[in-house]
Structure formats: C-alpha cells, structure tokens
Amino acid sequence: MAIFESSAKMKKIFGEIWTDMVNNTDFGKELKEAGITIAFVVNDPDVVMYVDENGPIFDEEAEKKTPVVTMKMAGDTVHSFWLKKLNVPKALALRQIKAKGPVNKVLKILPLLKSGQEKYPSYCKNHSLPMD
Amino acid sequence: MDYFDVNLDLSDEDLALKEAANKFAKEVMRPVAKELDQMTPNEAIGENSPLWSFFRQAYELGYHKILLPDFVGGLALNPLQMNIVMEELAWGSFGLACQIAVVSFPALGAMYSNDEELIEKVTIPFCECTDGSIRGCWGATEPDRGSDLLAMGEPIYHDPKVRCNCTAKREGDEWIINGQKAAWVSGGTISTHCMLHVQTEPSKGMAGFGACLVPMDLPGVTKGKPLDKMGQRDLNQGELFFDDVRIPANYMFVDPDFHEGIMEMLLTNANVWMASWATGLARAAFEEAFSYCKERVQGGRLLMEHYSIKQRIFNMFARVETSRAIARAAANLNFNISPGFPEYSMTAKITATENCLLNAHDAIQLLGGNGLTKEYLAEKLYRDARASLIEDGNNEVLARHGGHTLFEHYPRNRDDI
Numbered sequence: 001m002a003i004f005e006s007s008a009k010m011k012k013i014f015g016e017i018w019t020d021m022v023n024n025t026d027f028g029k030e031l032k033e034a035g036i037t038i039a040f041v042v043n044d045p046d047v048v049m050y051v052d053e054n055g056p057i058f059d060e061e062a063e064k065k066t067p068v069v070t071m072k073m074a075g076d077t078v079h080s081f082w083l084k085k086l087n088v089p090k091a092l093a094l095r096q097i098k099a100k101g102p103v104n105k106v107l108k109i110l111p112l113l114k115s116g117q118e119k120y121p122s123y124c125k126n127h128s129l130p131m132d
Numbered sequence: 133m134d135y136f137d138v139n140l141d142l143s144d145e146d147l148a149l150k151e152a153a154n155k156f157a158k159e160v161m162r163p164v165a166k167e168l169d170q171m172t173p174n175e176a177i178g179e180n181s182p183l184w185s186f187f188r189q190a191y192e193l194g195y196h197k198i199l200l201p202d203f204v205g206g207l208a209l210n211p212l213q214m215n216i217v218m219e220e221l222a223w224g225s226f227g228l229a230c231q232i233a234v235v236s237f238p239a240l241g242a243m244y245s246n247d248e249e250l251i252e253k254v255t256i257p258f259c260e261c262t263d264g265s266i267r268g269c270w271g272a273t274e275p276d277r278g279s280d281l282l283a284m285g286e287p288i289y290h291d292p293k294v295r296c297n298c299t300a301k302r303e304g305d306e307w308i309i310n311g312q313k314a315a316w317v318s319g320g321t322i323s324t325h326c327m328l329h330v331q332t333e334p335s336k337g338m339a340g341f342g343a344c345l346v347p348m349d350l351p352g353v354t355k356g357k358p359l360d361k362m363g364q365r366d367l368n369q370g371e372l373f374f375d376d377v378r379i380p381a382n383y384m385f386v387d388p389d390f391h392e393g394i395m396e397m398l399l400t401n402a403n404v405w406m407a408s409w410a411t412g413l414a415r416a417a418f419e420e421a422f423s424y425c426k427e428r429v430q431g432g433r434l435l436m437e438h439y440s441i442k443q444r445i446f447n448m449f450a451r452v453e454t455s456r457a458i459a460r461a462a463a464n465l466n467f468n469i470s471p472g473f474p475e476y477s478m479t480a481k482i483t484a485t486e487n488c489l490l491n492a493h494d495a496i497q498l499l500g501g502n503g504l505t506k507e508y509l510a511e512k513l514y515r516d517a518r519a520s521l522i523e524d525g526n527n528e529v530l531a532r533h534g535g536h537t538l539f540e541h542y543p544r545n546r547d548d549i
Contacts, residue, residue: 093393099470104201
C-alpha cells in the first residue's frame with residue numbers, strides 16, 4: 001500500500017513544506033539564483049508539483065509550466081527521499097527516479113532541499129506517515 | 133587553426149571558453165605532449181617531466197574540474213560547452229585531455245555518493261586544488277577482465293564461476309581490499325586517489341562488483357611501473373596492487389545492487405567524452421593535411437590542385453563535422469536526462485573514434501614520407517587515434533552492448549525520460 005493514501009494528502013503535505021521553505025528559508029532565493037524551476041511528476045498517487053521561487057503549484061496549473069528540471073518517481077520514493085533514506089544515485093541507476101534537465105542543475109537541487117528534509121519528520125508525525 | 137561552427141547560437145561565453153581552451157591546447161598541451169611522447173614512461177613521470185608543469189597550469193585554469201558542477205566548486209559547463217572545451221583540449225593532445233578528465237573521477241564518485249563526509253574530504257579539496265597535487269585515477273579493468281566488465285546483459289556477467297582479480301571483504305566497519313588492477317588504469321601510477329571497482333560478492337560474478345574510494349597513501353597500496361605504449365604515451369597508465377588495504381565502510385559508495393546501473397551511466401558519459409576528444413584529434417589531423425596540401429608541390433603543382441587530393445581533404449572535413457555533430461547530439465541528450473540512453477553515446481564514440489583513425493591515416497598518406505617522421509604531428513596523431521578504438525570500451529564490445537540495448541529498448545519512448 002502506498003505511503004500517501006491520496007493525491008489530496010500528498011498535495012496538502014508538500015504544499016505546506018514547499019511554502020514553508022520558500023517563506024522561511026533561503027530556498028526560494030537560492031532556487032532563483034541557480035535558475036532552477038522543478039516539476040515533480042509523481043505516480044501512486046498521481047500528483048504533478050511545480051516549484052519555483054514563488055512556491056508550489058499543482059496538477060493542471062503545474063502541467064502548464066516549463067520547468068528546468070523534471071523528476072519522475074513514485075510517491076513512496078518521494079517519501080524516502082525526504083526522510084533522507086534514499087540513495088539518489090542508486091535510485092537513478094535503478095530508474096526509480098528519472099530526471100530530465102541539465103545534470104548540473106539536477107545535482108544542484110539536492111543540497112537546496114536539505115532544510116525541507118530536516119523538517120519532514122515533523123510533517124510525517126503530524127500527518128501520521130510511517131518513518132520506518 | 134580556427135573552424136567555423138555551424139551552431140550560430142553560440143554565446144559569448146561559449147566562444148570565450150573555446151578560445152581559452154584552444155590557446156591552452158596550442159601553447160601548453162602540444163609542446164608538453166610532444167616531449168612526453170618521446171620520453172620513456174618512467175621519464176614521463178620523473179621529477180623533471182613537463183607533465184607536472186602541465187598539471188599546474190591546467191589546474192590553475194580549472195580544467196581538472198570540467199566534469200564537476202558548481203555547488204562543489206566545479207566549472208559547471210553545460211553539455212555544449214563541455215563538448216567545445218574537450219574538443220579543443222584533445223586537438224592539443226588526446227592523451228592529456230583524457231588525463232586531465234580522469235584525475236577528477238574519485239571526486240566525481242564522491243559527489244555522486246551523496247555522502248557529505250566524502251564530498252568534504254575528497255570532492256571539495258580536489259576542486260579547490262590549483263597546483264595539481266590531488267590527482268585521481270579510475271581503476272576499472274583487471275588483468276583478466278578488460279572489456280568483459282562491459283558485458284552487462286550477457287550471461288557471463290552473472291556467472292559465479294568468473295573470478296575477478298580485485299576483491300573486497302567487509303570486516304566490521306571496514307572493507308579490506310586485495311588483488312590488482314590492470315596496467316590500463318589511467319593516471320594509476322601518479323594518483324593520490326582511486327575510484328576503484330572491486331568484486332564484493334563473488335557469488336554474483338561480475339555483477340557482484342562495488343565501487344569505492346581509495347586514498348593511495350594507505351598501507352598496502354602499491355603502484356606498478358608506468359605502461360609503455362604505442363600511442364597516447366602522454367596519458368599515464370599502470371597497474372595497481374592492493375594487499376589488505378583497509379577503507380572505512382562508507383568509502384564503498386556503490387554496492388552490487390546498483391553497480392551495473394552505475395557502470396551503464398559511467399559508460400554513457402565516458403563515451404560522450406571520448407567522442408568529443410576523438411573529434412579534436414580528427415580535426416587536428418585534417419588541419420595538418422590541409423595546411424600541408426596548400427604548401428607541398430608534387431607533379432608540378434600544389435597538392436591541393438590535384439583532383440583526388442580535393443576529394444580526400446573534403447572527406448576528412450566531413451568526418452570532423454559528422455563527429456562533432458554526433459558528439460554534441462549525444463551530449464545534449466545524455467547530459468539532459470538521467471539515466472541516459474547509452475546507445476546514443478556508443479554510436480558517437482564508435483563513429484568519432486573510427487573517424488579520427490581514418491583522418492589520422494589519411495593525414496599520413498597525404499604527407500607522404502614526411503607523415504611517417506617524428507618531425508610532423510601526423511604520426512603521433514595516428515598512434516594516438518589507434519588507441520581510441522580500444523579505450524573506454526573496445527568498439528566491437530560497445531557495438532555488441534549497443535545491439536543488446538537496442539533489442540531491449542528500441543524504439544525509445546519519450547515517457548522513458
């Protein structure tokens with residue numbers, strides 16, 4: 001069974017995380033300076049997230065955007081990544097993550113997400129998501 | 133000699149990078165490569181070798197970190213810029229262009245490990261190095277396992293009867309490495325760090341490999357003598373030996389679960405670089421022949437006025453343009469998707485290396501007897517080009533793997549990205 005029981009739950013959680021990162025950390029500024037916009041195309045549950053320095057947008061609105069980097073992965077893979085339990089190179093090698101966009105930019109995203117990863121366990125507690 | 137770039141959208145930055153790399157290739161790499169080519173392998177890495185001056189100047193300009201992104205201190209070149217710079221450097225010397233790229237492999241591996249300790253200990257210091265004192269090597273092939281290591285997808289790759297020459301066993305918080313790597317380890321005998329592929333699960337055969345970082349000053353590491361070769365004599369290569377070498381557990385950053393996938397990714401990237409370097413050599417050969425044909429008189433007229441010479445020169449030009457186009461296309465594809473599509477990189481590598489050998493061959497033929505002498509560049513280009521058809525995957529083995537990939541994935545689907 002998928003970690004995120006519905007698209008709505010995933011959008012709620014990541015809407016909060018991305019918004020918090022943009023409003024309360026240097027994430028938005030760093031994203032802008034790096035010239036990066038990201039789309040996450042998630043399956044199980046199906047969600048499309050687009051994030052730039054202004055914060056997140058979802059689904060149909062997100063699909064209209066042209067991101068610099070697109071990352072495709074399952075919802076469970078998203079969860080592992082934010083818990084810092086995912087070996088990203090391994091996930092790429094095993095095609096658990098597929099990335100489109102300049103490799104330099106893809107690699108640059110990872111350290112920018114640290115502040116969100118630090119806070120993610122508290123979101124898991126609040127939304128009763130497993131962390132094992 | 134400059135060339136017209138059919139890409140009319142090159143930016144000022146692209147053009148500046150090209151000009152700077154060409155200047156370095158012309159003023160530093162060609163003279164150093166010529167000296168190294170005429171030395172014994174031991175002299176080439178001796179105290180008074182011009183190799184060290186090359187490293188210092190290359191590191192000062194940052195060419196050692198062209199494969200690395202900016203967040204660890206790398207140059208962060210885009211795929212087109214990487215191709216442009218690599219072609220120029222290989223125009224100066226294929227061997228030295230390869231050398232200055234391979235020094236970064238341990239730093240690159242550490243960065244991909246996603247392990248902050250390894251990035252801090254290996255990648256960042258390497259990028260900050262400006263004197264050439266931190267140099268990596270790539271320990272992949274073994275005395276009994278050359279192109280076999282690229283046999284992904286073949287039954288032999290998973291055969292537990294296949295014993296490898298370099299193994300590692302886990303003991304507590306450490307891995308213990310024993311065995312040896314082939315004489316073809318690029319940068320091997322002058323390295324401070326190694327990105328080492330080593331068998332960790334013999335029951336899985338060659339699929340039981342891991343990849344790790346090995347500081348070369350650890351007890352039990354021994355370097356063999358530098359290899360004496362026909363071509364690319366300016367690229368240091370040599371054996372490595374490991375006798376109960378202990379590394380911390382986290383230095384093994386690739387385990388067998390995904391080593392095969394990592395090898396595929398490495399091959400996909402390395403073949404694109406090889407195609408760029410081969411384009412540089414093909415162009416150097418073309419230019420040597422082109423200039424000679426404008427000056428040399430035979431049969432009462434300049435060579436360039438002979439009908440058959442015009443044809444041959446055009447064919448050499450066409451090979452350069454074809455190689456550049458296909459190298460850039462593969463770079464643009466495979467440095468914009470992860471993981472990449474290896475069949476396109478292999479197409480570029482095989483085509484460009486075969487083209488560079490043909491051009492080097494034609495350059496000698498057009499220069500006649502002069503082409504056979506060490507007074508002219510053509511003979512070195514020919515020897516260097518010959519090596520490229522075996523380097524980073526023997527072309528026949530790459531084609532076999534390419535065919536295997538096609539039967540699994542052709543035609544690719546945009547949804548695969």
